[in-house]
Amino acid sequence: MTATPCTYNWAEMTEVPRHRTKLPPEQEALRAKCFHPSGTFIEFKYEEIEQSISQRFEQQVAKYPARLALKARDLSLTYAALNQAANQIAHAILGQRGSREERIASLLGSGPTLPAAMLGVFKAGKVFVYLNPTFPAARINFMLENSQATLLLTNNEHFLFAKELVRNGLELINIDELDSRNSTNNPGISLSPGALAWINYTSGSTGEPKGVVQNHRNLLHLFMTQTNDLHICSEDRISTFTSVAGEVLLAVLNGAASFPANIKKDGLAGIAGWLLQEEITVYNSVPSIFRHFASALRGNEKFSKLRLLRFTGEPLYRTDLELYRKHFPQSCILVNRLSSNEVPAFRQFFINHSTATPDRVVPVGYAIREYEVLLMRDDGGEAGIDECGEVAVKSRHLSPGYWRNPILTREKFLPAPGEEDKRIYRTGDLGYMRPDGCLVYLGRKDFQVKIRGNRVELAEVERALLNLELFNETVVVPMKDHRGEQRLVAYLVPKSPTAVTISALRRSLSEKLPEYMIPSYFVQLHVLPLATNGKVDRSALPPPALVRPELDTPFVPPRNPIEETLAAIWADVLGLDRVGIHDKFLDIGGNSLLATQIISRVFNAFQVQVPLPLFFSAATVAEMTALFDQHAGENPTGRELERILDELDSLTENEAQRLVDEGMPQARKK
Numbered sequence: 105m106t107a108t109p110c111t112y113n114w115a116e117m118t119e120v121p122r123h124r125t126k127l128p129p130e131q132e133a134l135r136a137k138c139f140h141p142s143g144t145f146i147e148f149k150y151e152e153i154e155q156s157i158s159q160r161f162e163q164q165v166a167k168y169p170a171r172l173a174l175k176a177r178d179l180s181l182t183y184a185a186l187n188q189a190a191n192q193i194a195h196a197i198l199g200q201r202g203s204r205e206e207r208i209a210s211l212l213g214s215g216p217t218l219p220a221a222m223l224g225v226f227k228a229g230k231v232f233v234y235l236n237p238t239f240p241a242a243r244i245n246f247m248l249e250n251s252q253a254t255l256l257l258t259n260n261e262h263f264l265f266a267k268e269l270v271r272n273g274l275e276l277i278n279i280d281e282l283d284s285r286n287s288t289n290n291p292g293i294s295l296s297p298g299a300l301a302w303i304n305y306t307s308g309s310t311g312e313p314k315g316v317v318q319n320h321r322n323l324l325h326l327f328m329t330q331t332n333d334l335h336i337c338s339e340d341r342i343s344t345f346t347s348v349a350g351e352v353l354l355a356v357l358n359g360a361a362s363f364p365a366n367i368k369k370d371g372l373a374g375i376a377g378w379l380l381q382e383e384i385t386v387y388n389s390v391p392s393i394f395r396h397f398a399s400a401l402r403g404n405e406k407f408s409k410l411r412l413l414r415f416t417g418e419p420l421y422r423t424d425l426e427l428y429r430k431h432f433p434q435s436c437i438l439v440n441r442l443s444s445n446e447v448p449a450f451r452q453f454f455i456n457h458s459t460a461t462p463d464r465v466v467p468v469g470y471a472i473r474e475y476e477v478l479l480m481r482d483d484g485g486e487a488g489i490d491e492c493g494e495v496a497v498k499s500r501h502l503s504p505g506y507w508r509n510p511i512l513t514r515e516k517f518l519p520a521p522g523e524e525d526k527r528i529y530r531t532g533d534l535g536y537m538r539p540d541g542c543l544v545y546l547g548r549k550d551f552q553v554k555i556r557g558n559r560v561e562l563a564e565v566e567r568a569l570l571n572l573e574l575f576n577e578t579v580v581v582p583m584k585d586h587r588g589e590q591r592l593v594a595y596l597v598p599k600s601p602t603a604v605t606i607s608a609l610r611r612s613l614s615e616k617l618p619e620y621m622i623p624s625y626f627v628q629l630h631v632l633p634l635a636t637n638g639k640v641d642r643s644a645l646p647p648p649a650l651v652r653p654e655l656d657t658p659f660v661p662p663r664n665p666i667e668e669t670l671a672a673i674w675a676d677v678l679g680l681d682r683v684g685i686h687d688k689f690l691d692i693g694g695n696s697l698l699a700t701q702i703i704s705r706v707f708n709a710f711q712v713q714v715p716l717p718l719f720f721s722a723a724t725v726a727e728m729t730a731l732f733d734q735h736a737g738e739n740p741t742g743r744e745l746e747r748i749l750d751e752l753d754s755l756t757e758n759e760a761q762r763l764v765d766e767g768m769p770q771a772r773k774k
Contacts, residue, residue: 150328208233322448329472363384376405380407479496562580605654683725
């Protein structure tokens with residue numbers, strides 16, 4: 105479905121039950137059950153959003169200086185220690201750049217130094233720009249240039265890569281090498297609540313990333329609503345599986361402890377053991393991460409401390425609820441949310457073991473304070489009850505817009521007639537409203553999709569393919585694979601009959617796109633099917649043949665029983681008819697999460713004592729077989745095998761991707 109330009113009659117919207125801000129009784133009852141057993145919840149008052157994030161954080165430091173703020177495997181920081189680390193970074197920034205407003209970028213990975221750096225940037229009165237070091241250099245360079253960042257924060261781990269990026273006046277600070285004489289006192293920089301806090305780059309429909317900006321007031325409003333609705337308190341221990349430090353703020357702005365998962369780097373135990381050991385009370389992730397984690401649970405885990413499961417970023421399915429009800433206690437409440445970078449969580453649905461969910465897709469629920477949802481038809485009228493429409497959000501707490509992109513800002517953010525302090529954001533999402541005001545999310549109106557929790561503009565992938573100058577036409581569509589996971593399929597019309605191998609195509613794309621944006625399947629056609637209006641008829645595109653693709657490497661069949669078993673496991677997980685023993689994992693559609701599935705099944709099948717990093721270094725069936733030869737006779741105990749499987753099951757996509765990148769090195773992305 106494509107977006108149809110139209111003029112929406114926003115002024116004619118009427119107040120009907122679908123815009124209710126009061127929860128139905130059963131939802132209100134579940135929300136009330138979200139209290140921590142300690143009963144230490146303190147309301148986040150509305151007037152407290154009229155400050156900066158660093159001010160709110162410093163208030164928590166004053167209340168809880170000795171309380172745990174942040175814990176990773178090799179580092180635990182109290183509120184006082186985290187504050188001192190952030191202050192040292194802030195003073196280093198101020199000493200090098202002064203106090204004027206600027207954009208400060210970070211290239212730090214997902215370790216515990218990232219939250220300290222973000223808070224340090226806020227304390228220095230600057231705007232934070234997050235850069236993912238796993239992205240190609242070309243993409244990072246675009247973000248640096250577009251954001252007009254003047255300084256890049258990095259650490260020892262990423263220092264050499266950061267040095268390659270520093271040019272055109274961009275300065276560099278290695279926070280691992282900060283002068284110990286830097287002050288640890290609060291800088292005392294005064295910031296307006298309306299000052300910009302960060303720029304977060306997402307996939308853009310024009311083929312280039314777009315920077316979504318947010319200010320301190322809007323972010324504090326988000327944390328206020330989440331704090332009060334979920335009763336976040338200082339006794340909570342909150343997990344995060346995202347590389348973006350913003351997830352940590354929900355904890356440290358409430359005196360709670362944040363536990364950023366960093367298994368790929370620090371070798372933490374499996375998620376199940378980790379949740380139990382650290383007595384995590386609030387679990388946050390995208391549904392696909394939960395799906396991989398919960399599917400591997402054995403049924404004997406007792407998550408007695410876990411009171412909340414929070415999901416956003418992807419559709420949540422009824423089968424996910426079955427996993428929740430099977431493995432998690434009745435005291436644990438599940439919260440499904442709808443959000444975007446442009447407008448934080450604006451809908452939420454509370455679920456317990458007895459909540460009725462007749463549809464395959466779980467609703468995203470009811471209104472959150474000061475976010476009104478409007479549903480509009482393509483002809484400009486308001487969608488009726490149970491009628492599909494585009495989701496728009498009216499609020500005074502929307503993103504200010506897109507960095508250095510006023511045209512797109514005006515297109516997506518519209519004035520709210522009669523309410524000068526509010527605007528309307530067209531999300532591009534489709535949904536319908538039930539009679540009681542419950543919103544059901546149906547997907548994207550345009551060609552934007554979520555791949556393992558990451559937002560992808562299909563146009564950006566298509567542009568990257570066309571820029572290779574090998575194809576006359578390209579079209580990229582999402583498709584569910586045999587396991588129900590969303591994958592990308594690229595349809596290509598080549599310029600010449602000369603065959604293009606998938607191996608070469610993937611190598612070229614990896615220089616421009618993150619791993620999750622590279623299609624899993626490539627289908628070459630003589631022409632693309634057209635609809636009567638002359639546009640590509642996406643519904644007529646043939647499904648990809650689930651066969652081994654054309655590679656640089658010729659097919660070599662298994663030579664012995666071990667290789668036969670391994671090749672069968674690889675083929676089953678990847679959804680292919682066959683896998684040759686020299687076929688490279690990434691070339692045949694592998695990704696980080698599939699790697700963990702393959703290795704988990706291999707451990708179960710062979711029970712060989714091979715260190716996990718070595719398994720991730722095995723890029724082919726033949727290399728994996730060679731590992732078995734090297735470690736023959738080294739069989740793990742039952743407890744050790746369970747620990748290894750738990751560790752595998754716990755790997756998030758980012759963590760597994762790190763192991764894949766380190767174990768199966770690609771050409772440096774330049």
